[in-house]
Amino acid sequence: MNNGRSKGGKAVASTMDPAALAAAEAAKVGLYIQQDGLFRYVNPFLARQFGYDVDELIGQCGPLDLLLADAESFRLKARGGAGAEIGAPVCETVARHRDGSTFPVRIVGAPLTIDGQPATAGTVFDLSAQRAAESRIRELADFDALTGLPNRRLLLDRLLQLIAGAEREEAPFALLCLDLDNFKRINESLGHSVGDELLCAVARRLGSATRRIDTLARLGGDEFILVMPGANAAGAADLARRLLDACNTPFTIAGHDLTVTPSLGVTTYPQDGKDIETLLRNADVAMYKAKEQGRNTFQFYTVEMNTATFERLMLESSLRRAIRNGELTLHYQPLIDLGSGRIIGVEALVRWHHPDLGLVMPDRFIHVAEETGLINPLGDWVLGEACRQAQAWIDNGLPPLVMAVNVAPEQFRQAGFVAAVAGALAGSGLDPTLLELEVTERTVMTGAEINIGTLAALHRMGVKLSLDDFGTGYSSLAYLKRFPVGKLKIDRSFVRDLELDPDDQAIASTIVNMGRSLRLAVLAEGVETREQLALLRAMDCTMAQGYFFSRPLPGEEIIELLHRQPFLSKE
Numbered sequence: 267m268n269n270g271r272s273k274g275g276k277a278v279a280s281t282m283d284p285a286a287l288a289a290a291e292a293a294k295v296g297l298y299i300q301q302d303g304l305f306r307y308v309n310p311f312l313a314r315q316f317g318y319d320v321d322e323l324i325g326q327c328g329p330l331d332l333l334l335a336d337a338e339s340f341r342l343k344a345r346g347g348a349g350a351e352i353g354a355p356v357c358e359t360v361a362r363h364r365d366g367s368t369f370p371v372r373i374v375g376a377p378l379t380i381d382g383q384p385a386t387a388g389t390v391f392d393l394s395a396q397r398a399a400e401s402r403i404r405e406l407a408d409f410d411a412l413t414g415l416p417n418r419r420l421l422l423d424r425l426l427q428l429i430a431g432a433e434r435e436e437a438p439f440a441l442l443c444l445d446l447d448n449f450k451r452i453n454e455s456l457g458h459s460v461g462d463e464l465l466c467a468v469a470r471r472l473g474s475a476t477r478r479i480d481t482l483a484r485l486g487g488d489e490f491i492l493v494m495p496g497a498n499a500a501g502a503a504d505l506a507r508r509l510l511d512a513c514n515t516p517f518t519i520a521g522h523d524l525t526v527t528p529s530l531g532v533t534t535y536p537q538d539g540k541d542i543e544t545l546l547r548n549a550d551v552a553m554y555k556a557k558e559q560g561r562n563t564f565q566f567y568t569v570e571m572n573t574a575t576f577e578r579l580m581l582e583s584s585l586r587r588a589i590r591n592g593e594l595t596l597h598y599q600p601l602i603d604l605g606s607g608r609i610i611g612v613e614a615l616v617r618w619h620h621p622d623l624g625l626v627m628p629d630r631f632i633h634v635a636e637e638t639g640l641i642n643p644l645g646d647w648v649l650g651e652a653c654r655q656a657q658a659w660i661d662n663g664l665p666p667l668v669m670a671v672n673v674a675p676e677q678f679r680q681a682g683f684v685a686a687v688a689g690a691l692a693g694s695g696l697d698p699t700l701l702e703l704e705v706t707e708r709t710v711m712t713g714a715e716i717n718i719g720t721l722a723a724l725h726r727m728g729v730k731l732s733l734d735d736f737g738t739g740y741s742s743l744a745y746l747k748r749f750p751v752g753k754l755k756i757d758r759s760f761v762r763d764l765e766l767d768p769d770d771q772a773i774a775s776t777i778v779n780m781g782r783s784l785r786l787a788v789l790a791e792g793v794e795t796r797e798q799l800a801l802l803r804a805m806d807c808t809m810a811q812g813y814f815f816s817r818p819l820p821g822e823e824i825i826e827l828l829h830r831q832p833f834l835s836k837e
């Protein structure tokens with residue numbers, strides 16, 4: 267610590283005002299007075315900060331001796347005029363502890379006069395905690411807290427650099443968007459902590475399948491982006507296959523063996539987009555295409571994909587508004603008992619009166635609602651409105667009708683579904699036995715164990731259940747017996763060509779017989795002609811629905827229809 271200066275600068279503590287001295291001694295910040303480069307006073311806190319006794323410092327050395335030898339570091343960030351003299355108002359630098367360790371400090375100096383000579387009073391702040399917090403903030407700002415992967419911000423930053431470089435050198439790169447199939451279901455059925463662990467495990471496997479120069483980022487949820495500098499289409503396809511392979515073996519999380527498959531969309535620069543936004547959007551489009559193609563696969567972006575996506579995006583944004591603005595209505599299609607020819611119920615079918623597009627049919631927007639999660643608010647509205655209408659008819663003196671309501675798979679699996687049904691019933695006062703929920707085989711069969719719980723809860727409430735579009739799924743009799751289902755609805759596709767196609771006849775009559783042996787009602791959908799009806803009656807099908815009886819109608823017109831029944835003369 268010997269710096270060649272004359273030692274022995276006198277301690278000034280004895281000349282200080284006792285109250286000021288007491289304050290300085292108690293201060294929880296490092297304080298000193300220096301003159302001619304040597305300390306004339308240091309408080310105990312400062313001595314402790316640096317690992318010395320007070321006496322070892324006073325008159326022995328000065329502030330410069332306690333800083334990292336590199337004078338440059340001292341000048342670093344010094345603000346307060348030319349150079350960074352001790353006594354410059356503020357400087358940030360690196361201090362050296364007696365044990366050799368270093369730590370960042372801020373030194374604030376103020377000029378003084380002692381014994382008629384210039385001196386400096388200084389305050390030393392240890393910045394370690396602040397620096398640690400800053401670096402944590404930077405980390406949070408750039409990295410995903412769950413998986414530790416770069417986040418959207420850092421990804422965009424790297425992409426910007428890559429594009430800037432690629433423009434100069436015409437270097438291609440590929441961008442890959444990856445989304446896990448059915449991840450939401452795992453999250454909802456096994457809980458978010460399992461979902462989180464799974465995401466980390468997936469991130470690790472994906473990471474190990476990529477090259478060091480690639481950037482794997484998580485955009486949130488189960489969406490990952492991989493940027494591959496220098497990769498062309500062939501290289502990207504290669505890597506996409508490797509990523510699919512990486513997820514091939516099940517993940518073991520909290521005792522569960524979980525299979526997750528990714529769907530991937532690939533874009534290449536500059537063919538599929540010259541800016542980040544376009545590349546990301548087109549990769550997303552290709553990824554959705556991969557999902558449509560049956561998942562666990564990858565797709566390259568093509569221009570044609572964009573028209574379909576445009577409609578999806580347009581519908582998505584206006585569908586949000588539709589639910590709020592009351593643009594949705596329900597039409598009701600009668601369900602006919604073939605024995606009496608009377609209407610025993612109606613099926614509620616949603617319609618969207620779009621301000622620009624006019625009437626939009628559900629086949630065009632239900633899947634958009636399902637993909638975007640809007641199916642929950644939409645489904646809740648349908649349930650509430652259907653129950654309200656059914657009870658309003660009863661209040662107007664009409665005979666009670668069964669109200670059949672379609673339930674989408676996503677909606678059925680959401681945690682609050684049973685409560686939503688109970689809410690719709692309570693809100694309207696409708697007898698639960700007059701509500702029939704139509705679910706498809708696909709809905710109840712996937713994740714059968716979880717669904718049985720939901721079905722049983724609904725059954726206990728008295729709500730009826732029917733299997734819609736029956737025959738298009740893969741129901742086995744064994745499964746059917748486990749579900750508290752009261753009705754099978756033969757899918758329209760088997761009824762359409764019933765007169766012409768012996769296979770359809772065989773399927774329809776098999777379903778009717780199967781229903782009878784399981785004591786289930788069987789309803790034929792899409793009956794349009796007298797001939798179809800005659801064939802179905804000959805099979806002993808008990809119920810029907812279709813244009814032959816009535817198209818779906820607004821609520822008011824159903825009332826008129828009820829006055830015109832029965833539909834069938836005794837034939």
Ligand code: C2E
Pocket residue numbers: 599614615616627628629632645648672673674704734735758791792793794811812813814818
């Ligand atoms: P779905 O549940 O199988 O409903 C029967 C569909 O067949 C209805 O189409 C109906 O209008 C149509 N249909 C009825 N009889 C005939 C006929 O004789 N010939 C022909 N060609 N078609 C007939 P819509 O209203 O377009 O609904 C289509 C699908 O959209 C429904 O199929 C259902 O899966 C879904 N959907 C409708 N409303 C809702 C809803 O509120 N929520 C949910 N999740 N899905 C709904």
Ligand code: MG
Pocket residue numbers: 613672704734
């Ligand atoms: Mg239906």
Ligand code: MG
Pocket residue numbers: 734735755757758791
């Ligand atoms: Mg159907």
